[in-house]
Amino acid sequence: MSEEPRIDIRAVGDLLDGTWKDVRRQTREVLAGQEFHPPLDGTVADKRAWTLGRLHALVEHGTAARAFPAEFGGHDDNGGNLAGFEELVAADPSLQIKGGVQWGLFGGAILHLGTAEHHRRWLPGAISLEIPGAFAMTETGHGSDVASLATIAKYDPQTEEFEITTPFRAAWKDYLGNAAQDARAAVVFAQLETLGVRHGVHAFFVPIRDDNGAFLPGIGGEDDGPKGGLNGVDNGRLHFDHVRVPRTNLLNRYGDVAPDGTYSSPIASPGRRFFTMLGTLVQGRVSLDGAAVTAAKLGLDIAIRYGLQRRQFSGSDEHRETVLLDYQRHQRRLFPLLAKTYAAQFAHEQLLTEFDRVFSGTDDSDEARQLLETEAAGFKALSTWQALDTLQECREACGGQGFLAENRITGLRADLDVYATFEGDNTVLLQLVAKRLLADYSKEFRNIDAGGVARFIATQAAEFTLHRSGLRNLGESVADAIPTAPIGLRLRAVEAQTELIASRAQTMVAELARNLRPAAKLPRAEAAALFDRNQHELIETARAHVELRQWRLFCDAVERVQDPGTRKVLARLRDLFGLTLIEEHIGWHLMYGRLSMKRAREVGPTIERLLVKLRPHALDLVEAFGYGPGHRRAPIATDAESVRQREAWEWQRRRRASRDQPREEKHLRR
Amino acid sequence: MSEEPRIDIRAVGDLLDGTWKDVRRQTREVLAGQEFHPPLDGTVADKRAWTLGRLHALVEHGTAARAFPAEFGGHDDNGGNLAGFEELVAADPSLQIKGGVQWGLFGGAILHLGTAEHHRRWLPGAISLEIPGAFAMTETGHGSDVASLATIAKYDPQTEEFEITTPFRAAWKDYLGNAAQDARAAVVFAQLETLGVRHGVHAFFVPIRDDNGAFLPGIGGEDDGPKGGLNGVDNGRLHFDHVRVPRTNLLNRYGDVAPDGTYSSPIASPGRRFFTMLGTLVQGRVSLDGAAVTAAKLGLDIAIRYGLQRRQFSGSDEHRETVLLDYQRHQRRLFPLLAKTYAAQFAHEQLLTEFDRVFSGTDDSDEARQLLETEAAGFKALSTWQALDTLQECREACGGQGFLAENRITGLRADLDVYATFEGDNTVLLQLVAKRLLADYSKEFRNIDAGGVARFIATQAAEFTLHRSGLRNLGESVADAIPTAPIGLRLRAVEAQTELIASRAQTMVAELARNLRPAAKLPRAEAAALFDRNQHELIETARAHVELRQWRLFCDAVERVQDPGTRKVLARLRDLFGLTLIEEHIGWHLMYGRLSMKRAREVGPTIERLLVKLRPHALDLVEAFGYGPGHRRAPIATDAESVRQREAWEWQRRRRASRDQPREEKHLRR
Structure with a gap:
């Protein structure tokens, strides 16, 4: 059929890759390299080590900073940043998720819930992976229902500190990427209490491990262990026993506590404030x-x-x-x-x-x-x-x-x-x-x-x-x-x-x-x-x-x-x-x-x-999806099967042509 | 509702477990032991080693022989044998499949396609795992279409041997359980040729590895490598380069070759013969x-x-x-x-x-x-x-x-x-x-x-x-x-x-x-x-x-x-x-x-x-399914969650009752 239409693959590719097609394609180019092809076998520990290594490689490739402000080496490019991250799945979904935990959740919380001083203190380390971080929101007792989380951050005007406490086992933070192993700090979501009033869920920057990777005093945790997938991400649990952090560790963009314990917020309604904070997620x-x-x-x-x-x-x-x-x-x-x-x-x-x-x-x-x-x-x-x-x-x-x-x-x-x-x-x-x-x-x-x-x-x-x-x-x-x-x-x-x-x-x-x-x-x-x-x-x-x-x-x-x-x-x-x-x-x-x-x-x-x-x-x-052999990496998607078939046909053709081809019993019997 | 009917769990259990309920329950009892609980983490090699070890344990427990004749220590119990094997999934599906390869496919082929002498020579080893075996039917080029397989077994009346050959890459045997590592022999399906006539697919007993696990001359292979699951089973590929086996290694129940090369079969129609052989599968x-x-x-x-x-x-x-x-x-x-x-x-x-x-x-x-x-x-x-x-x-x-x-x-x-x-x-x-x-x-x-x-x-x-x-x-x-x-x-x-x-x-x-x-x-x-x-x-x-x-x-x-x-x-x-x-x-x-x-x-x-x-x-x-904690082995299926909730409620109840409970900001604002 000569009138059969053909598609313009490049044009369809542009349509699919959309506004941020350049970022997508640059990212794909990086990921085509062997460096980003995870080994197929290994223990959970092996997979975690590989993923952490690749996260550092992404820092070197400049992928990590894209969403952050220019003063921290970023491009303030929110759409492009996500477009690039989505492509990481072509390398390994663990890489996307662990990167998402570090830069999207941990770094993103500092950026969106914190203010200038927080940015100055922690963003460079979050971006460079100098401070690997966890995003401690989910609790064992509550996943999708964030408003019900039970960790408490009680303000003490005497010392100008928040005291963070896990009141019972169901309030352990759970399923946190980076928490089992790599995180040195965490953004911890807790019910803020000051002067006898509970102001709802707020986020706190909490150092959790020392330079040797040992838990700091009052902090404990567990490894979530092997999972059905994403084993490159070290999910874990955390709990807090009267852990004290300075008042200024409250990420205070949407709610702050003065040294004397007075609470203030630019958003009057507690409900609206809560959803505004979570909206950044x-x-x-x-x-x-x-x-x-x-x-x-x-x-x-x-x-x-x-x-x-x-x-x-x-x-x-x-x-x-x-x-x-x-x-x-x-x-x-x-x-x-x-x-x-x-x-x-x-x-x-x-x-x-x-x-x-x-x-x-x-x-x-x-x-x-x-x-x-x-x-x-x-x-x-x-x-x-x-x-x-x-x-x-x-x-x-x-x-x-x-x-x-x-x-x-x-x-x-x-x-x-x-x-x-x-x-x-x-x-x-x-x-x-x-x-x-x-x-x-x-x-x-x-x-x-x-x-x-x-x-x-x-x-x-x-x-x-x-x-x-x-x-x-x-x-x-x-x-x-x-x-x-x-x-x-x-x-x-x-x-x-x-x-x-x-x-x-x-x-x-x-x-x-x-x-x-x-x-x-x-x-x-x-x-x-x-x-x-x-x-x-x-x-x-x-x-x-x-x-x-x-x-x-x-x-x-x-x-x-x-x-x-x-x-x-x-x-x-x-x-x-x-x-x-x-x-x-x-x-x-x-x-x-x-x-x-x-x-x-x-x-x-x-x-x-x-x-x-x-x-x-x-x-x-x-083809218009824009992936190459370095992304598919599947032997069955190469021409190996066709090559085998041609060899088999060639053998069969030669055999049919030769005189020593055996006859088929079923043909003899007819 | 006092009239709400209750079910008799035991009666429903009997209905579900059916005719071979005793075998099912005995097997479950064995599998409840820690010995049959595989570790959650590990490399492919670790998983294979664990599975092979458990296969030996099943031999000791007497599970392996049930389908075989009494003279080989079995019970001639076909239904009970499968009922027991199905339960192995509760321990680990790899165990069911590797056991199925060894005793169902490899041992089953010797039993159903071979004759008395074959039984005497190889069944005891197949049952006891002294001869770990592969079932070499599938080829890279053909999975579900067995009639099209291309491996050749050509009879040589001079030496009274079959010469087994893989003519091209697509005819490599592929995806064979036990073949990557453990198998010492294989039942190989090949197109039987004798005196210039091709008689269709037949099965041959072929030793493939020596006592040290090295391939015998003419035999080669590859490991299929990590899979999406069932990694306790060592699937692999095999190929044959003019490998000679004695005439008597043909499993000859449905088709035989006399020393002079004359073919004979109790089933005249080649099509019907083929489907009878495969019917045993x-x-x-x-x-x-x-x-x-x-x-x-x-x-x-x-x-x-x-x-x-x-x-x-x-x-x-x-x-x-x-x-x-x-x-x-x-x-x-x-x-x-x-x-x-x-x-x-x-x-x-x-x-x-x-x-x-x-x-x-x-x-x-x-x-x-x-x-x-x-x-x-x-x-x-x-x-x-x-x-x-x-x-x-x-x-x-x-x-x-x-x-x-x-x-x-x-x-x-x-x-x-x-x-x-x-x-x-x-x-x-x-x-x-x-x-x-x-x-x-x-x-x-x-x-x-x-x-x-x-x-x-x-x-x-x-x-x-x-x-x-x-x-x-x-x-x-x-x-x-x-x-x-x-x-x-x-x-x-x-x-x-x-x-x-x-x-x-x-x-x-x-x-x-x-x-x-x-x-x-x-x-x-x-x-x-x-x-x-x-x-x-x-x-x-x-x-x-x-x-x-x-x-x-x-x-x-x-x-x-x-x-x-x-x-x-x-x-x-x-x-x-x-x-x-x-x-x-x-x-x-x-x-x-x-x-x-x-x-x-x-x-x-x-x-x-x-x-x-x-x-x-x-x-x-x-409950009527008849599995216990040793089969489920899932912490979420214990009462851990209830225990955590009771602890949380108790804490909340105490807090509500105490005087130092903080007030909620949202209530204050009303």
């Missing part, structure tokens, strides 16, 4: 969202390259087996995930842009922050789950070869596993998104927390997002009258897909709101029970909304493509994404009368026709 | 099916115990957070998987019974063998995927704690990962099941291979299953007229669920047959293309059939329960299983008019009511 979620997409890209890059070479079973040609990627089922397994990965990347680019606008101060309005936090929560939840599904499917699509560590996929999957529950458990994050949708939908839900009803859908940013903005900010409006007529357009029409995806998301919000409306007037226990009976729907509603956002952003990205051939192929990929979503929720569209039985039966065949049309572009679509 | 799949269920049980046992203790966020009670398992979503995540695990166990018990009947000779008819092979293929495919989904959900349901290696779930999942693609790739196995369904449905499909069309749905047992039996043997019949009227019964009626699940499976076969019917008259390439366009449906049809089988076997199991309370609870669990299947395929039931829109909308709420009713029985239902 949104970069963790943004960065996990991007990292998850990077991992999915690598998995698909490897699996699709292998699928284009590996042959099993003969189909149309007796002497030549069929390439895996020519099987419908193989396409069905991988191409929808490829489409989802493109969608997630386009969504991530939007999120990163919003993040950069807020953190650079270009638009640091409450509204922009709230939108950022909602999107970070929703996108991170979907992209991390998608990455796990994608890596698993890629693993299986590569058969036993996919299970060998050298082929990377199992390692990536093992490391990424915890992304689904850290920096906010995905199910909690989606409830946060749903709460925002409800608040936007109807005023009644804006202060539902006031009644104490919905703590179980509250997380860090929850209260903060309640009081503001409308659904329009999320790019959507909910019609009062929900459409129920079947769509008339053909399924491939982009308007038809938009109509189905959007009206599902909107209808679900409206229906959820209707179900939950009585809660405001019920006693606490009954209201909580009502919320609980709708928890599954709450989460699915949020998911529907995030999918809609991904869909719209994919549509926007296609609109930006100039080259007609490229545009045509990307539009097919977008349609595959849309139809995959519609197929996943086909029961809903039927139950709500949006698809007729006849039309619904066309969804599968339409998808299958798209798979065939996308097949010729499979390699180009992964 | 079915035990591998049966055992993976059972092992997958064991792993899923352990994951649920751990996650449900933790979910019953761990509290997060306060709901109805301000001072007391809610137990995770009281959240609807948490129940939604875990209970359907619990129901599926019960279903898979009941299905496995049936499979194991069929396996034992065939292998003990009680019913070794072709029909029984074919049924066994089809069911093993289908059950193994579904249960291994289910186990992975279950373990992943359990991991996430335990949050970050689930990611710690000490809590077992990530390790089990990593090890089980490859179960989805070894001993037959699940997608290939389901195509085999579909082919059988088609053959049973209509004669036209019985010799579809004759045209060479469907090699891509052919695997080991494929041809063998084509010529026999009817769908009735699989317990089903397909009505010519497919029902299209909506069901009138209420959803909880077991007949309604049966009707929906069964008619979907039956309709899918009929529809697939209609779509594929033209293939028989098409040229090869077009027929292959037609099959490929229906590959996804082919696989989904097989899945629907296996789900129906699981459903029926769950129904049967409930029927066998005497105690009314127990029966009532198990019936609820069965209904949850049925309704979960119906919800997963709700689009289909709507598209085919079997559920009205109104009825379809009731499925979700009906499930959610069942979750609430099952909630009080969650602990009993996992």
